Amino acid sequence: MVFQKRHVEPRFPPRHVLVLHGLCVPFCKGSSKLSRKRSHGKMPANWSVSWAGATDQGKVRSQNQDNYYGDPRGRFLIVADGMGGHSGGEIASQITVDAVIGVLNELDWDEVPEPEVLINQCVTAATDGLKDWVKTHPDQSDLGTTLLLWIRTQGRVILASLGDSRIYLLRENRLFQITFDQTIESELRRRGATREQALKSPGSAYLSRCILASRTCEPDIISIDSRDSDTWMLCSDGLTREVDNEVIHEMMTRLFPRPPKDTVHALVERALQNGGRDNVTVVVAKLQSTTQINTENL
Template sequence: MGLLTIGVFARAARLSPKALRLYDELGLLTPARVDPSSGYRLYDPAQLERARLVAWLRRLGMPLVRIRAVCDAGPGAGAAEVRAYWARVESDTAARRDLAAFLIGHLSGKDTTMTSATTTGPRPAFAIRYAAASDTGTVRERNEDTAYAGPRLLAVADGFGGASGPSGLSGPSGLSGPSGPSGTDTSAPRAADTPGAPASAVAVEALKALETVEAPLGDLLNSLEEAARRAHDSVNELASSDPALHGVGTTLTALLWSGSRLALVHIGDSRAYLLRGDRFFQITHDHTLVRAMVDEGRITAEEASSHPQRALLLRALGGGGEFAPDLGVREVRAGDRYLLCSDGLSAVVGAEDIREVVAAAPAPGDAVRELIDLAVRAGGPDNVSCVVADVVASREP
């Protein structure tokens, strides 16, 4: 069979002539020959397989740059590229699912109000009992974590980077927050005087104003996102204020309560878990190189736990990176127990051991102490911070 005109080739490949001209310009699908007089593009029938592959990948929504990588790779490598792309699509879809559910409920007229913590008004459907603590661990000289718990806001941040700072606080900090479902927050961020520590502290400080914000539930996620952006800017300002702080950054995982829902902001490798009934599961996605490699099928979860680059972050606040957190809204239920922690816990204590403590501890303070003890007994190679909160029905006035 001779060369095919662009029209015939387009019909056979189920692509439009306009698309074929674009793919030619991008070097993705170059014609076998271009007539020097007319400029007509002519294609070899053998190119149909590549053209059809391009068409299939476009139906998946794959970007053209990534399609080129698939087409230029061999069959095995091409399959790995498609697997990696689809894993990312599923991850992004899962992150948007809760937000879609929230918007459906919001647009259906189920909005409530997040009232000021310092003024009278409608009581939320639920309240929380909470505790937070941070420990330097047995290896690090300083603590770069910050853990915070209040009536509406929970947060964990793990600072990093910068030149070595002066000696700071060390050893375990006390539990923060009352043990009851309501009350004045007397906690303060726990952080040490070391470059990563102020980064985590200023990030959490930027969120604390949300404790007394009055806003419709529809603005809950926007309020949290704006506060997280302020935290990102604050960390960048900190980095530019002193050469010794150049390059500092921090992870941030935070939950903000309103009525029967909570908003989540997450960036980095600190984590949030939920215990609901007998189910215990992670509700955040690690922004690390090894997690991306697992998602793409390049390594197993077991290999990731001992990978030499397992601490390498892909996203964080500050640190010279873009502001790109995960955001979501979740429905809460009475009896839920939430855990926020830095990787000083999750990197050395298995998920099943964490679950056992979270499920068995009678109160948030007990859970926090036992989890930190677990990390320390496992060697405590990093700072470890935990926040635990129980969702309870609001007390009647």
């Protein structure tokens, strides 16, 4: 996470939940007309998740402020990219990951709440965790973190995003960027500004939303029907600053037949080869219509 993104501008209203039937890139033209009925999905009852994840400090940063976690049963994945001085970023991302794990480990997976309810519970727990830390560490009041959540339920996947970490989906050899960067520049461009206009706006590189101790930000929440052989990728901006979408697509497609750990390793290595200017974290999960669950941590 770059230094200039510590400041957060509270300019924009929260997003609503989108339920994507089949598949549609969220927030594209016409997405507001999508049905918001609960999705039933097309995934068979017996299916599993194989996943792998890795994080690297990179070649420039003095510490790694990224954190990630994957549920051993393949039910949820978390990525957080922290920010803040005096090791605040590393602390913020770890507190956030731990808080979300606490919420999801207590969840009744036979009665999963609606996406808004579940995600808001996770965000509130993370925000409260940062607030509690700052009470005893006031010199770290500027700490914060991005947050990505991937939660598998029957027939669908619930996603949540705060910040500029990203979620991608590889389906039938097509790569979809499911989330968008929650920066001032990106928000302005989504509202019709040209790239040049957005870049000239004060604080264009700042995050517009993230997990903070000072206030609660509304996440983007997305629900997508699951399909066999879907491959998901969650990453911090340490990957996307160094590797563009076209290269990510080529690599994920080429490595699709191989275990997720191979894709993770290749993407992290490519980010390092291209400069490694930031911490880089990559988590890849593949859905399979089998009963065996295989989790691989690097």
